[in-house]
Amino acid sequence: MTTIQTLRVDPKYVNDLKKGYPLILKDAILNKDALQAEGDLIRLVDQHNRYIGTGYYGNQNKGIGWVFTTKEHETIDDEFFKKRLEKALSLRENYYNDSNTTAFRVVNGEGDGIGGLTIDYYDGYYMASWYSEGIYSFKESIYNALKELVDFKGVYEKKRFDTKGQYTEQDDFVMGTEGDFPIIIKENGMNFAVDLNDGAMTGIFLDQRDVREAIRDHYAQDTNMLNTFSYTGAFSVAAALGGAVKTTSVDLAKRSLPKTIEQFSVNGIDYEAQDMKVMDVFQYFKYAARHELKFDLVVLDPPSFARNKKMTFSTAKDYPKLLADAIQITEKNGIIVASTNNASFGMKKFKTFIDQAFKDTNTKYKIVEQYGLPKDFRATREFPEFNYLKVVFIKKLSK
Incomplete structure (x- = not known):
């Protein structure tokens, strides 16, 4: 932690970094060849050699590191x-x-x-x-x-x-x-089974806590609920505990089935009274349309990017189509919970996807409420793009 590299910042990036932008973008650095080993401390200066901040070198997505401090004499120890x-x-x-x-x-x-x-x-x-x-x-x-x-x-x-x-x-x-x-953790009184030693996932996405609570407390009562890209069925659990008549959980991963059964079970919910499908979500939409299935509450929380044998899905380009498919099987006055954790676009852009899908299906809608990250997921106030979560509750109105 003693090696410090001095990096010169391109003038067009200086102001943002001075205001507290924490990510050191690759394009912001003029002398990238000075970078040596990941973990080295970085001293950022402008074209006149004036101090901007101190951070570290570490490749992550679009960045080559993060700023730790803008106080010149603060020691990183x-x-x-x-x-x-x-x-x-x-x-x-x-x-x-x-x-x-x-x-x-x-x-x-x-x-x-x-x-x-x-x-x-x-x-x-x-x-x-x-x-x-x-x-x-x-x-x-x-x-x-x-x-x-x-x-x-x-x-x-x-x-x-x-x-x-x-x-x-x-x-x-x-x-x-x-x-x-x-182990069983509690979330607003709901139980969830988590495993911290089972690969990349733990069994629950903590950033959706407020959304699950809203579904349970305000939207689930007496509904027939569809949970797509359901993972371990956490939204389905919230809906069942909130009085949903029935939930349907759909996910392509085979392990989603035993994991969803587990989440229902630790909440004392009869999982046999619920529907669980291991299948591609787009295929399920076709299946539901063929069988004239309709839902009062639909949750869409896809991964930012996914690929299977037949297709590639990206929220940045395919969300309107996903939403259009969901609209077709949502009851009139039903609620669609549209969610994405894709950090490459903001809430304003996400709402244009929503608008496009409803226009494409000639359907009127009303945005009821929206959510970002919960308070424990602190984001940098000056730069709202770090608040990656976008969740919009939409009421489907008549055509």
């Missing part, structure tokens, strides 16, 4: 990371004190001043997700700070970057006591 964690923990105090919710985000990357790292809490267990080799080089300082600041049952990690074949799923456990998974 163990104490720096301890202070950042301390602040992040204090901002989540209400979550720690809420017995109805025992899983939430503790560190949300750049929103908490440590770009490239997220830390989630699962009822006494912590899960660190590292998004570049660069940030992973600071693991010792960060784990030492965590050890000092919190009591934990165990700590797990996910390395979400290319490790040249060195990473295996068994490496997830870091310290403390290994968990007997699945």
